Amino acid sequence: MACFILSAFRSVYRIVTAIGISVLLYGCGGEGSIEDTVSETAAKPYVLQPRIDNFFYGDYGDLEEEQWCSWEQDENAPNFGYSEWQWSGCSTWCGVADFEQTVEASSELASADGRYCAENVLIQNRDAAWVEGVDGSGIGESITYRQSCTILDSNEWRTMSPESSTPEYDGYLRYTEICIVNGYAKDQKTWEENGRIKRLIMYVEDKPYAYLELADTILPQYFTLPEGDIQVLSGDMIEVRFEIDEVYPGSVYEDTCLTGLVMEFSGRHAH
Numbered sequence: 001m002a003c004f005i006l007s008a009f010r011s012v013y014r015i016v017t018a019i020g021i022s023v024l025l026y027g028c029g030g031e032g033s034i035e036d037t038v039s040e041t042a043a044k045p046y047v048l049q050p051r052i053d054n055f056f057y058g059d060y061g062d063l064e065e066e067q068w069c070s071w072e073q074d075e076n077a078p079n080f081g082y083s084e085w086q087w088s089g090c091s092t093w094c095g096v097a098d099f100e101q102t103v104e105a106s107s108e109l110a111s112a113d114g115r116y117c118a119e120n121v122l123i124q125n126r127d128a129a130w131v132e133g134v135d136g137s138g139i140g141e142s143i144t145y146r147q148s149c150t151i152l153d154s155n156e157w158r159t160m161s162p163e164s165s166t167p168e169y170d171g172y173l174r175y176t177e178i179c180i181v182n183g184y185a186k187d188q189k190t191w192e193e194n195g196r197i198k199r200l201i202m203y204v205e206d207k208p209y210a211y212l213e214l215a216d217t218i219l220p221q222y223f224t225l226p227e228g229d230i231q232v233l234s235g236d237m238i239e240v241r242f243e244i245d246e247v248y249p250g251s252v253y254e255d256t257c258l259t260g261l262v263m264e265f266s267g268r269h270a271h
Contacts, residue, residue, distance in 0.1 A: 045201070046210040050180070050221035055079060055126065059086035080220040081124040081179045081262040092268035098150040098235075105143045107133035109255055118143055121261040126185040129259040132244070137195055138256035142243040147263060149173055150235040173267035175230040175238070178223045181260035182214050183248075191218045195256035198246040204230060205239060216248045220260070234267070 057067040058079035071083050084091045093099075105118035109131040114120075116131035121143065132138035151171075183196035200212040209230075212223055232238045240263065247256050 045208045046226065048210050048212050048223045048225075050213070050215055050223050052215060052217060053080075053220050053222055055220065056083070058083060058124070075219070078125050078127065080126065080181050080260055082264055085124065085262070095152050095269040096149060097152045099148070100237075101145070101147040103130075103143055103145050103261070105130055105132065106141045107138075109133040121258055124260060124262060126181060126259050129184040129186070129257045131184070131194070131255050131257045135254075137247045137249065137254055138244050139247060140244065141256070142241050143258065143261065144239060144241045145261060145263060146237055146239050147265075148235065148237040149265070149268070151267065151269065170267070171234050172231045173234060173265045174228055175225055175232075175263055175265045176227075177225060177264045178212070179260065179262040179264065180212070180214065180221045180223070180258070181218075182216070182221065183218065183250075183259065184257035185218050185259040188218060192250065193252035194250040195254060196248040196250070197244055197256060197258060198248050199244075201243040201245045203241040203243065206241070209240075211245070212242075 054073040054075060055077040056073045056079050057070045057077045058081075059069055067077075069086070079086065084093065101122060103118045103121055108118060109116040110133065111117070115128050116133075118130045120128040121130050130143060132141040134141060151173075180200075183191045184194045185191050196216060197214050198216070199214065201208060202210040202212055210225075215221060230238070242261065244256060250256075
């Protein structure tokens, strides 16, 4: 495989091979050069089904003292996603030097207070949602999720494989699961009145990767990603786009809504 060398900067080249594998080459020719797959796409996109779970009392929202970070599950609780993302004590986030995630939507329903903007899906609280802003049900509208995480050099992730019981430095973050809260999940009435997503097309680096078949439920849905399929180097940015392909109609409004979208990954490390 070709080797690229730039004198002052480490450059990234994306190559799409004949078998549909997207490869990153990091300027090589010397010690420490890395070559690996960011996303392996099958001949046809995966079709992923969700595991349904419940809301819980975490760190976000106006909670009673006894509810705060109790992690008690309750269909009326405000939070969803992953407890480690909300816990302020020691966790795998202790070894993170920098973390950035943003979302950008193809359209948003106008509102004076931003209650329908794309950023609402990142909050892991059900009080607000992204609402697409085009006429009709929003089929073809999309939301683009970008995420970058830098692990402290002194806290490098180490892995063990079936072939070797010796931990080895890796340096990659591997995406393991997606949590989605469908519709406008503020309450049951609001959820029923507005449209929900029936199927999303997931694109990784602009390549079709999977169809997410969403259940018509207000509860959080968790989609397990094929192990090791999507990975990115510590400090690099990954971009994933989710496009509305089919919807469940609301009883009152045509607008289609999405309350939450969180992409979980392994590779973080506690003290």
